[in-house]
Amino acid sequence: MIGALLLAAILCLAMVLPHLPGRFDASAETLSLSAQLASYASLLMVPLGLAWIVDRRRAKLWRRVTFASSTLLALVVTLTAIAANQLSLGLILGVGGIFLLRSDFRRSLVQSKLEVTKRDPTPLRLVLVPLLSIGFQVLALPIAADWSRDRAIEHSAPLIAEIESFRERRGHYPTSLQSPNPDVPTGVMGIDRFHYEPSGEAYNLYFVRLHVELDAKEVVMFNPRDEQRFTSHDLDLLQYDGEALDLRRGDRRRTRLEHPHWVSILFD
Numbered sequence: 001m002i003g004a005l006l007l008a009a010i011l012c013l014a015m016v017l018p019h020l021p022g023r024f025d026a027s028a029e030t031l032s033l034s035a036q037l038a039s040y041a042s043l044l045m046v047p048l049g050l051a052w053i054v055d056r057r058r059a060k061l062w063r064r065v066t067f068a069s070s071t072l073l074a075l076v077v078t079l080t081a082i083a084a085n086q087l088s089l090g091l092i093l094g095v096g097g098i099f100l101l102r103s104d105f106r107r108s109l110v111q112s113k114l115e116v117t118k119r120d121p122t123p124l125r126l127v128l129v130p131l132l133s134i135g136f137q138v139l140a141l142p143i144a145a146d147w148s149r150d151r152a153i154e155h156s157a158p159l160i161a162e163i164e165s166f167r168e169r170r171g172h173y174p175t176s177l178q179s180p181n182p183d184v185p186t187g188v189m190g191i192d193r194f195h196y197e198p199s200g201e202a203y204n205l206y207f208v209r210l211h212v213e214l215d216a217k218e219v220v221m222f223n224p225r226d227e228q229r230f231t232s233h234d235l236d237l238l239q240y241d242g243e244a245l246d247l248r249r250g251d252r253r254r255t256r257l258e259h260p261h262w263v264s265i266l267f268d
Helices: 002-019 028-042 045-054 056-083 087-113 122-139 141-155 157-170 234-239 242-248
Strands: 195-199 202-210 217-222 254-256 262-267
Touching: 002 028, 002 122, 002 141, 028 056, 028 122, 028 202, 045 056, 045 122, 056 122, 122 141, 141 157, 141 202, 141 217, 157 202, 234 242
Parallel strands: none
Antiparallel strands: 195 202, 202 217, 217 262, 254 262
16 A cells, blocks of 8 residues: 555656746656656556456466556656657666566566465555546646746746836847846746747747646746737748738637736647
């Protein structure tokens, strides 16, 4: 029971990592994405765990099926990290996961040969870990995501004040704030920096982050005139204009936030 709770806690911590306060960590988003996909994939283990609990006489068969399924799960985690341009992290997770699974499988075989009288907790883990991690992902992760978004917005206040101060001194907004070293941190581990761009007679200040919908990216944008526009592909800005560009932007999934002049835009 303790082992199942510990494993579920590790998965939940990995999921929430990008939403925790702190300095930016480039691996946080990848770890969260891998843990969330692993949680969904692990639901396949629940019927296996229930079958094992009902018929413990076939423990040897259930162990082999569990090992094969767990290896496939480790492969999913590895490919997820690699797809997110984290090759080294993906290899570490994959190799480490397979090594742990192999060790656990050998240990369980030894226990079965010794005919240990104590009941094997593995089937209970197969049921509890997926259900606990999915429950956290569905119920708690959206709350953490909203909290981290609000935290980043609050951390943007000094930068907005500096931009407005620049305009008061020089009569116009800055043309660019591009630099290798951002001086105003977002305060969230999964958000690297604030981005700035002129927009008409105003400007857009925004940050990009992983959304709780795994197939979506979220752009959270500030515009003092509430004229937020964003485009999913940079070539669209070069090849289209007017109504054609408006149709191709892909920024229709927007939600106005409680913070004045801030909106959330989702891109699938």
